[in-house]
Amino acid sequence: MAIMQARRVVDLVTRVAVMAISVGGSASEAVAIALRITATYGVTVHIDITNTSVIVTQHRGLDEDPITALRVVRSRSNDYQRLGELQLLVDDICDKTVSLEEAADRLAAITRSPRLYRQWFVTMNIGLMGAGLSTLFGGTVMDGVLSFFSTCIVDATVQAMARKRITNFFAQAAGGAIATAFALIVMVYMAASNHPLPLSPSLIVAAGIVSLLAGGSFVAASQDALDGYVVTSSGRFLEGFVQTGGVILGVITAMWIGLRLGVPGYISPALGFSTNPVLQMVAAAVIAVTFGISSHAGYRTLAICAALGAAAWAGYLLGMQLTGSVSAASGLAAMVAGFIAGLGAKRWKVPQLGLVTIAIVPLMPGVMMYRALYMIVNAQNETGGTSSAGWTLFLEALLVGVALAVGGSFGALLARPFTLPKDLRSRLATLASWGAGQAVPRERRRRRSQPPADPHHPALNNTETDPTVTGTWAR
Template identity: 35%
Template structure:
């Protein structure tokens, strides 16, 4: 291989962050951009960035997108400041008496990965020469588009997620059915509270309360004489619901923003994550106390819930990934890719566990495998990397450990010696969550230069064929 060709293929590996594509076409809207045109350019770029941030994109990707859109229309340099609830962009022309500054407030985030995919496609077209008027019209159409699925389908997807978790634990058909019903009731409760504009923190409490009460009452089915009711495991039902309640949390996004240096955005997302997780904890604790008073209390399992056979684990992981993708509004391409990556991530987890690594380390390795292949595949499949990465790692969320720790703490009211083990179990679950975030973030960073290298190889081959 010639030295020149070697430099061409290996140059992307010198950067662990996104690099600009030198082959991208620049869109010079006007030879000289006046203030009015500059405001239109910045407004379009910031609006695209705002919608990307609310639909689940990390702050670093939002910043890069705004800079790229403004640069495509000849506006450079543009300085961007992204916080958790606002985006500020400023352009100071050389010799001008004052800069052009625009700020937009970012509303509450609502993951919508199909809308994010269309926004990324719009940015690609802008960099290839799309005029600003057409770009503004396309952006308005994307922003106003309704969520891909109706509420009934979203609730069904949430129930499917809980079913997938129950399958991973090798639950009986009766437990799987109850887990799906409990999750559907919790999702319906949260949907009704959202329509009433109740803060999401209280929705988390209500949803966790409902699913825990259903799980606590499930053993009463044995009074009906059904044989299957004798094998009901309430812990599996609640663990399935906990994964559902934590499905929409931006653990990976918060970790990636912190690593990228977006401190305010990372702190905002971490605080939101903490409050919403606390809502789940409070809802479960309240339901456990009510169940105890009603005489249907649950005993804390002495050991971690065992997983089912490997085929059941893989089936459950695929069901979870599909459910998460549908819950976040993804299309068929993202759903299929998420299902494949969930298999890769879970196989990585199993392989790491087989070597003797603990759950936290194995979870990090599984998250790394899923996100690394996800960031490489996302570019070729034209799907958002955050969409498929989130769905791939969610099966490893330690819902069972969270519930076991909470149940042990509740039992500590009668036996104080259980307080330490309960908090220890919760701490172990938190370590697994951090390991998932770190593994996914590391996979994204190492996957970016590999993706750029593969892109360089593909472009080189295309030029040779010509």
């Protein structure tokens, strides 16, 4: 009977960990959830999370075969409503208010449950996010309308290609090309018009870039790197760079074709922010809410995201006053968002990683990346050479992206000592999930309870006293 229950626990833990990663959770969150469940049922396991695979095994001594389960994460898509429901399920399991069979049924119900928002509604909110970005950067009402329609077209195209199972790289490239082509069409119309129009097509491209890059894996990747899951972190970073490379390829290709066809090359890449700080914070809150809807965040989470997005932008304005550096101010703003999200996630019963990812979307360097690409392509088209200013700005845009990812993770890291669970089992499980990234002193004294390095020692056959059969492998 004990063996059968252990098998059920291992199977449940494996499914829960895979579910957590597939809906946007970090590796440390998945490990903490899994260890909390196994500690509740008194089952000691090893957990190995390596990018898209989850292995859970229970070592039962030298005389018994281990119980091992392996599952692969087929796809990753942010769904913070399901992640929140999964965390509530784990809380109920740890409180022993549900049985093992009921927990398995609830997990299956969460897995089969439909998305919180319909696809057309998500696409409309992606368009509103583009309009909010236009407002944030001082665009006119017409700029907001054009950004809305172009971003909706970009999102609808990317989703249609995803349903056809086209590679994500080419879907991102198509989205970047469509946003740039839309801006070029507007420029042709402006050149043919007899009256000057108060339009900034640069905002159209910037809104498209941000809509494609928002919610990428960089925040989760930096979180995994700080927690010591280096292989998983490397995979997430590579995935994010591939997506970014697709967007860059699409923007550069459309821009180069437009310049070759003689499209007017005066798309001004120089843009500033709205002069009203309050309007900027309101626009940042709108952007956070609309992107939260695209990530299927719950209603309570959306209200928190609005406040957190405005707070992050206030941190950015403060950072610009203190440092004058865009990357430093962006990192400070992300750190503020991460710290607040880390402190309040448990109390608000919302996913911490989701709050950070949503709050930093207004800070993403879409306009900066467009300016850099425009300078590079325009210099290549006119002189056949390269633009050092363009490459410098491109590296600065990458630095801003890194600052956002690391700042958000560092802010959440600062809040961790204040958010440890109260019960001992959950506290130890959470600490074990964080321990992989801790610094190890050069010399460590052997604990008295630690068994000697003798493979035939009796302590190694006792799964209750052997400290090597609990914990995680951090990869």
